Amino acid sequence: MKKLINNLMYVTLFAVALSFTSCQEEFEEVNGGNNQETIEANSSTAVLIEKTSSNDGSYDNIVDGASCFALQFPYTVEVNGVQITIDSKEDLQTIEDIFDEVDVDEDVLEILFPITITYADFSELVIENKEQLRELAAECVEGGDDDDIECIDFVYPITLFTFDINNQQTGEVVVESDEQLRRFFKGLEDGDLVSIQYPVTLKKFDGTEIVVDSNAELAQALDMAKDECDEDDDDDFNDDDFDEERFDFCLTQCPWQVREVIRDEVNHTDQYLEYLMVFTEDGGVTVKDREGNILNGTWSSSFTDRGPLLTLEFDTLVDFNLEWLVYEIGDHTIKLHAEGGNKIIMKQLCEDDIPNPDTLREILKECEWIIKKVKNQGEEIDRLIGFEFKFLPEGVVTLSDGETTSEGTWEIGPNNEGIPSLLITMGDEPGVSFDWPLRDLNDSRLRFEVDEIDYELILLRVCDDNNADADVVEIRTALRAGAWKVAEYVEDNVDMTTEFDGLDFYFNEMHRVQVDENDNPIIEGLWRVIRNHDNELKFFLNFANDAKFGEITDDWYIESVTAEKIVLVHEDENSTEILTFERI
Numbered sequence: 001m002k003k004l005i006n007n008l009m010y011v012t013l014f015a016v017a018l019s020f021t022s023c024q025e026e027f028e029e030v031n032g033g034n035n036q037e038t039i040e041a042n043s044s045t046a047v048l049i050e051k052t053s054s055n056d057g058s059y060d061n062i063v064d065g066a067s068c069f070a071l072q073f074p075y076t077v078e079v080n081g082v083q084i085t086i087d088s089k090e091d092l093q094t095i096e097d098i099f100d101e102v103d104v105d106e107d108v109l110e111i112l113f114p115i116t117i118t119y120a121d122f123s124e125l126v127i128e129n130k131e132q133l134r135e136l137a138a139e140c141v142e143g144g145d146d147d148d149i150e151c152i153d154f155v156y157p158i159t160l161f162t163f164d165i166n167n168q169q170t171g172e173v174v175v176e177s178d179e180q181l182r183r184f185f186k187g188l189e190d191g192d193l194v195s196i197q198y199p200v201t202l203k204k205f206d207g208t209e210i211v212v213d214s215n216a217e218l219a220q221a222l223d224m225a226k227d228e229c230d231e232d233d234d235d236d237f238n239d240d241d242f243d244e245e246r247f248d249f250c251l252t253q254c255p256w257q258v259r260e261v262i263r264d265e266v267n268h269t270d271q272y273l274e275y276l277m278v279f280t281e282d283g284g285v286t287v288k289d290r291e292g293n294i295l296n297g298t299w300s301s302s303f304t305d306r307g308p309l310l311t312l313e314f315d316t317l318v319d320f321n322l323e324w325l326v327y328e329i330g331d332h333t334i335k336l337h338a339e340g341g342n343k344i345i346m347k348q349l350c351e352d353d354i355p356n357p358d359t360l361r362e363i364l365k366e367c368e369w370i371i372k373k374v375k376n377q378g379e380e381i382d383r384l385i386g387f388e389f390k391f392l393p394e395g396v397v398t399l400s401d402g403e404t405t406s407e408g409t410w411e412i413g414p415n416n417e418g419i420p421s422l423l424i425t426m427g428d429e430p431g432v433s434f435d436w437p438l439r440d441l442n443d444s445r446l447r448f449e450v451d452e453i454d455y456e457l458i459l460l461r462v463c464d465d466n467n468a469d470a471d472v473v474e475i476r477t478a479l480r481a482g483a484w485k486v487a488e489y490v491e492d493n494v495d496m497t498t499e500f501d502g503l504d505f506y507f508n509e510m511h512r513v514q515v516d517e518n519d520n521p522i523i524e525g526l527w528r529v530i531r532n533h534d535n536e537l538k539f540f541l542n543f544a545n546d547a548k549f550g551e552i553t554d555d556w557y558i559e560s561v562t563a564e565k566i567v568l569v570h571e572d573e574n575s576t577e578i579l580t581f582e583r584i
Contacts (some may be wrong), residue, residue, distance in 0.1 A: 038167065041191065052152060052154065054121065059089055063111065064111075064137060070118050082098055082106055110483070152204050152225035152228075154200070156176050162198070206229075258346055262413055275288065284296065285299045297317065332348035334348070360422070360446075375455060382542070397408075436448030471537060482583055484507070485500070486500035491551070523549060526541070537558040557570065
């Protein structure tokens with residue numbers, strides 16, 4: 001599928017270097033400066049050079065969510081319904097501004113295709129649609145990370161010399177940019193030898209320059225720099241919109257919870273995880289450890305061309321004592337970096353982010369709640385989609401799929417972080433037994449999440465089973481009126497309809513669906529039709545992860561419906577599915 005449009009350019013500069021021999025004798029003595037060390041094409045030093053000269057694909061992660069490639073300018077996007085053309089990196093700020101204008105539940109960005117992407121090696125590929133882009137983004141390293149080294153750059157021009165197996169110079173080339181250098185090394189073959197004319201100047205992320213005079217010094221400088229700054233390879237985009245005054249205000253506004261600590265390349269996260277830091281305007285900072293002990297220190301800040309600098313001083317917390325370069329990486333998150341493999345990540349905990357427990361308790365008891373999503377340590381538990389919670393008085397909770405009902409206990413209380421949480425104990429269903437900290441709260445939708453360990457629970461409110469909603473009642477009545485068949489099932493443009501040939505679907509009043517083959521029941525599942533918090537009609541279908549019917553287990557949007565036909569659509573970041581039922 002990947003047909004790169006500039007693949008011949010990998011070897012252009014290398015061919016130029018070799019063609020240098022046409023103007024001189026076939027071989028000549030090395031004259032590449034004082035240092036005549038050569039670098040093999042597949043050596044660790046060559047790999048470091050390639051990574052440092054690679055094209056950075058992380059600056060536009062707000063658009064493509066992938067750090068291993070970048071979109072070529074210009075291109076057009078639609079952001080929350082507003083269409084804008086992106087002509088430069090500066091235009092990406094417009095996207096962020098639109099996202100920040102309204103505090104909506106989910107920002108929507110659509111790219112107008114076709115587009116062209118540029119990979120780390122500067123090769124290019126034309127992308128025709130969203131599905132193709134998603135597939136390529138999924139191939140990037142999980143979390144958005146890439147292998148390039150962005151904390152240090154070459155200062156050009158740089159002169160390179162090529163050699164044969166007898167270490168005789170065969171060519172010379174001057175490179176003027178990262179692209180030329182990256183393509184040059186990409187064009188080398190295993191065993192090819194290259195020498196660099198020293199000295200070479202390197203510029204670090206903080207603007208300082210260093211000069212290296214040998215291959216060993218070059219390799220050491222590049223290797224040490226790779227972890228000296230935040231390369232911003234994640235998908236956050238709020239890391240550049242603050243000044244000194246806003247930084248100080250942000251620091252003292254709310255407590256900060258420690259999420260990661262690395263000192264001198266040694267990971268101390270287990271020791272300091274969930275410590276709570278409170279900064280005061282008079283320059284004091286208190287730290288509460290997990291046992292409740294209070295440790296005191298001081299802080300000060302300054303603002304430089306590199307950004308804010310935060311200086312911490314403690315008598316006991318020596319791992320925090322340093323002058324830290326500060327990056328705000330996302331909503332309520334600050335990352336601190338210092339040279340030598342030092343990093344601290346803190347997450348802000350403000351009262352406004354902590355819902356009122358009494359409000360949560362009353363909302364839960366008012367109506368039933370349908371499970372839209374459950375994720376446990378990163379794994380989505382599809383067998384619980386469409387199940388119904390009832391939060392009853394006296395701390396009793398039931399969970400039902402329309403046929404069987406489990407009973408457990410529930411309460412609202414603080415978790416270890418002091419955040420109001422839904423504490424569920426359900427012996428028959430460990431998938432929901434957890435202390436769920438509340439992240440989003442409104443009258444018709446609840447989202448609980450522990451981002452660090454990838455737990456998530458989303459509930460949709462349904463009062464009186466939506467029996468007062470005429471559209472819901474009409475659809476349910478039509479579905480229960482007879483037998484249905486799968487007229488179409490397409491996943492990512494692959495037609496899989498034949499897998500359901502000869503099967504009859506019967507939807508009954510107890511939210512159960514039965515599938516018959518030749519009038520013989522072969523499986524039962526759960527079905528529901530509800531109106532969600534966005535006033536959209538949703539169709540829940542759950543066959544408990546059956547090997548075959550698990551393919552259609554999901555929460556579907558109802559695209560269209562008649563007495564004889566219902567069209568369902570499910571879209572996420574990885575796929576698009578269409579499921580059509582027709583009355584038999």
